[in-house]
Amino acid sequence: MQSSSRDRLHEITAGTHAAIDLDAYETNLNVLRTIAGRDRSLMAIVKANAYGHGAIQCAESAARAGAAFLGVARIDEALQLRRAGIERPVLIVGPPNTAQIDLALASNVQLTVSTEAAFDHVAAAAQRMNAPASVHLKVDTGLHRYGALPDLAVSLARRMAESEWIDFRGIYTHFSSSDERDPEPTNDQIAIMQRVLDQLEKQDLTPEYVHVANSAGIIERFFNQTNLVRAGIASYGLDPSDDVPVDTRFKPVMSVHSVLARRFVLAQGEPVSYNRTYRAERDEPTATVPIGYADGIERHLSNTGWFSHKGRRCPIRGRVCMDQTVIGVPEDAEEGDLVTIFGDGSNDEMTINELARMCSTNTYEIPVRVAARVPRIFLRSGEPVAWSVPLLGEHGSFS
Numbered sequence: 345m346q347s348s349s350r351d352r353l354h355e356i357t358a359g360t361h362a363a364i365d366l367d368a369y370e371t372n373l374n375v376l377r378t379i380a381g382r383d384r385s386l387m388a389i390v391k392a393n394a395y396g397h398g399a400i401q402c403a404e405s406a407a408r409a410g411a412a413f414l415g416v417a418r419i420d421e422a423l424q425l426r427r428a429g430i431e432r433p434v435l436i437v438g439p440p441n442t443a444q445i446d447l448a449l450a451s452n453v454q455l456t457v458s459t460e461a462a463f464d465h466v467a468a469a470a471q472r473m474n475a476p477a478s479v480h481l482k483v484d485t486g487l488h489r490y491g492a493l494p495d496l497a498v499s500l501a502r503r504m505a506e507s508e509w510i511d512f513r514g515i516y517t518h519f520s521s522s523d524e525r526d527p528e529p530t531n532d533q534i535a536i537m538q539r540v541l542d543q544l545e546k547q548d549l550t551p552e553y554v555h556v557a558n559s560a561g562i563i564e565r566f567f568n569q570t571n572l573v574r575a576g577i578a579s580y581g582l583d584p585s586d587d588v589p590v591d592t593r594f595k596p597v598m599s600v601h602s603v604l605a606r607r608f609v610l611a612q613g614e615p616v617s618y619n620r621t622y623r624a625e626r627d628e629p630t631a632t633v634p635i636g637y638a639d640g641i642e643r644h645l646s647n648t649g650w651f652s653h654k655g656r657r658c659p660i661r662g663r664v665c666m667d668q669t670v671i672g673v674p675e676d677a678e679e680g681d682l683v684t685i686f687g688d689g690s691n692d693e694m695t696i697n698e699l700a701r702m703c704s705t706n707t708y709e710i711p712v713r714v715a716a717r718v719p720r721i722f723l724r725s726g727e728p729v730a731w732s733v734p735l736l737g738e739h740g741s742f743s
């Protein structure tokens with residue numbers, strides 16, 4: 345295993361790959377815990393393969409950094425963590441696939457319930473397994489995707505407290521607009537949540553955990569009477585939005601790199617890539633890089649974005665293709681040289697925050713779209729400690 349891991353490191357770093365800085369991730373989590381304060385626990389949101397960063401390695405790292413909970417969107421994502429030996433409490437922060445509830449309970453995964461039907465499914469499954477299910481109640485305070493409206497929330501809370509098959513562990517809601525400058529929509533949601541909490545309090549139904557804040561909510565300190573926060577995007581060192589950026593204590597966790605696979609001179613007047621959208625203005629040193637939109641590099645960056653070679657900008661020439669991109673390179677660039685696609689900006693490379701703006705999307709979508717065929721290398725103190733090749737379902741460590 346040891347030597348094959350070393351071979352893997354050589355293979356992975358010789359081609360297109362993502363580097364995941366676990367020190368940066370833990371630093372960001374610690375900053376978020378500091379902002380949230382001593383009285384609040386932290387749930388590290390590692391859904392969608394930890395926003396593309398690598399769920400297993402980020403979950404282990406989050407546990408090390410003191411995250412009390414892990415949050416995922418799908419039961420399969422929770423099972424992935426359990427199969428990797430991760431024992432931290434895991435909450436499914438969405439409506440569970442009812443056909444997988446037994447699986448979830450067998451793996452000690454906490455579920456979200458926000459309808460009578462989901463309550464019945466979960467209670468029946470718990471009875472079959474002869475062990476109570478740990479459940480959080482989700483309240484719809486205005487996002488209106490799912491969740492129990494306030495009256496239903498109060499009656500569901502009562503049913504949960506009375507059921508021997510439901511262990512009522514928490515209640516929460518999710519903000520629609522905490523990443524905007526205007527606090528009013530969030531304050532409205534908090535007021536609705538507070539009325540629900542007041543009613544539970546009166547009936548002595550308040551569960552152990554009350555949670556509302558996502559990353560932007562943490563940064564903007566929308567906590568109120570809560571004792572748990574749920575951190576996703578900011579833990580990866582990325583701005584929740586232009587209006588609510590992370591401060592300088594946060595560091596981007598992911599960078600993506602590739603290699604100059606072919607170095608050539610594009611003769612003056614010659615076009616390059618599909619549809620001939622770029623022509624060389626003079627004889628230009630040029631290189632083909634094996635990364636494209638199937639790897640998660642937006643086609644929108646055609647003739648617009650740039651990669652970085654030893655701190656120098658290499659403009660994208662012509663169309664970004666599915667598997668390849670052509671760039672202009674400095675005279676001294678050679679085949680086999682590494683280029684950075686995006687990173688923390690320290691070598692004048694594109695950053696995810698910048699990419700999101702250039703591609704008219706949010707910072708979430710950029711790392712999430714880094715494809716399963718892009719291998720990941722995990723770093724501590726700048727040194728590789730683990731790797732994964734999601735496409736092959738393989739991963740290992742160097743320690």
Ligand SMILES: *Cc1c(COP(=O)(O)O)cnc(C)c1O
Nearest residue numbers: 389437518558559574575576577
């Ligand atoms: C994804 C998600 C989060 C994390 O949101 P960020 O903005 O990435 O911090 C928190 N809570 C719920 C319910 C989510 O679905």
